Amino acid sequence: MEAGTMKNSSSSPLFIYLAALILFFLLSLLQSPVTASAQIGFMSPAIAALNARWLMAKNNWGILSTISVDLGGAPFGNVVSFSDGEPGHGFGVPYFYLAELEPTGGYEINGTRAALTVSEDPLGTCRKDAQNPNCKRITLTGKLKWISLENPEIKFAQVALFTKHPEMKDWQSYQSFQIYKLDLEDIFLFYEFGSPKHLTPKDYLKVPPI
Amino acid sequence: MEAGTMKNSSSSPLFIYLAALILFFLLSLLQSPVTASAQIGFMSPAIAALNARWLMAKNNWGILSTISVDLGGAPFGNVVSFSDGEPGHGFGVPYFYLAELEPTGGYEINGTRAALTVSEDPLGTCRKDAQNPNCKRITLTGKLKWISLENPEIKFAQVALFTKHPEMKDWQSYQSFQIYKLDLEDIFLFYEFGSPKHLTPKDYLKVPPI
Known part of the structure; x- marks a missing residue:
């Protein structure tokens, strides 16, 4: 009834x-999430999530911050290429292809806390200074998770990475690369002056593929 | 004699x-340090230092990694604009203009350890994937140091920042911004596949202004 x-x-x-x-x-x-967000003074969680997902789907590199064992627990950042899916089918979770010899990938990073920071600047859609929050930026925090070759998720991750980063297919011949993803805990979207917009993974992930 | x-x-x-x-x-x-470095198989500390200084002088933003108090000691990255001097007169030490309300600038960050990571990608001089080390990237680690208005260094820092980032002059009207610099401890330059090139601040700083 x-x-x-x-x-x-x-x-x-x-x-x-x-x-x-x-x-x-x-x-x-x-x-055009940029224009839309500029038109509205207050950004609801749903619109913030849409802007966050757009920023992640369109960008393909950022900086992965971790804690450095070599430097006695100091923060360390490394440029990483990432992908959250094939173009037009980005699901918001970033996958990485990390080598053993790199400072970020060289230790037992599976399960460690990390942050991925991405700027709108490389997209060319922002005419402001990179630190001006009208030039959007996002920081996703969480734990790095290794995707083994036996994990069914590996296929999605490989297609996601190799489609947006064709070069990666050849990297294996130089070093041993492994696929990781960031298990999301918190998302901080910066826009306009003031505090960052705090997003939950739930709100962020329920946006349809971009 | x-x-x-x-x-x-x-x-x-x-x-x-x-x-x-x-x-x-x-x-x-x-x-053209990019071409030159590609021509030589092995990069001496002097040439690595020159490439590192070129990358810092030409770029004007990067990601500052710190330890987040809010997130219980997790690493956190924030997009920051920086300057190491006026164009053609970069001395290698990055200065920042950070606001209290930003996660990076909001706490007692004076004296805390931090890392600044910068990519060649935004310069447009690199035709490789951002994670390919032939697309140079650099991570400078050290301690953040607040430059007070009474410190004679403030004049150099203000000119350095406001010349490369004219927008910054207006930011003060939104929030309380303070100037910081990174007191260098270690420099890691990534180029070609393999381990990063480790540089001492001494080698890095003795390159003439760029």
Whole structure:
């Protein structure tokens, strides 16, 4: 009976109108989240999540911050290429291809805490100084997780990385590279002056593929 | 007598020829350190230092990795604009303009350990994937040091920052910004596959202004 009521209400002209309005709004954001965010003074979690996911889907490199064992627990940053999926099918979780000889990949990093920071600057869509928060930037924190060749996820990860970074296919001949992902714990999106927008992985991940 | 001998030898045609050759070589590196480094299989500390200083002088933003108090000691990265001097007069030490409300600038960061990571990718001089070490990248580690308005160094720091980042002059109206520099302890330059090139601040800083 309750299900029937819900079905009726979801078919009403008002519901369809509102759904179309929301869909149109979301599609317009997908086309140009930068412009859209500039038009609105306050960014809801859903819109912040959309901007965050756009920034991650369009960028393909950032800096991975970890704690350096060699430097006695000091923070260390390394340039890493990443991919969250094939173009147009980014799911928001960054995958990496890290070598043993690199400072970031050289130790027991599986399970360690890390942060990936990405700027809008390399996209060419931002005409502000890179530190100006109107030039969006994002920091994702979480734990690095090694994806073994036996893990079914490895196929998705390989396609995601090798499609956006064709060079990577040849890197194995130089060193032993392994695939990792960042298991998300927190997301900080910077926009406009003031504190960063704090996003939960749940809000961030429920945005459709970009 | 020994001084006289030295003076004589320093005026000999061979000495002048060698000095001119070294000067020409150094100047050619200054013009295009990327090409020069690709031509030589092994990079001496002096040439590595020159490449490192070039990368820092030409770039104007990077990611500053610190330890996050909020996240219980996890690493955190933040996009920061920096300057090591006016164009053509970069001395290698990065200065920053950090706000209290930003995660990096919000706490007692004076004296804390930090790392600045910079990629060649934004310069447009690299045609490789950002993680390919032929696309140079550098990580400078050290301690953040607050430059007070009473410190004579503040004038140099302000000119350095505001020349390369004219927008910064207006940021003060939004928030309280303070100037910091990175007191260098170690420098890691990544080039070609394999381990990073480790540089001492002494080797790095003795390169003439770029």
